[in-house]
Amino acid sequence: MAKFVVWGRYCEDVLERRAPHRQDHLDGLARQKDQGSLVTIGPTKDLRYFFAIYTAESEEAVRQLIEADPYWQHHIWTDYTIHEWIQAL
Structure with missing residues (x-):
């Protein structure tokens, strides 16, 4: 599995x-954390x-996780970018 940074x-x-x-x-974030998809x-x-x-x-x-979040659906988050991340350490 790959890691992704979201801003x-x-x-x-x-x-x-x-x-x-x-x-x-x-x-929702707690469920994502429990399922192993959300690191932080x-x-x-x-x-x-x-x-x-x-x-x-x-x-x-x-993208599906972000856009299913109530903050995205209710326009509390207004935009975001996703970048695949290579963890060096």
């Missing part, structure tokens, strides 16, 4: 907009961006 951007009013969807978002994820301190590392068969598999 994404949050909407301007993230704190207000994420509130009704946050628990569903966190529950989190926001930057200024809440402008998020960073994640996934283990998956393909970039498309990562």
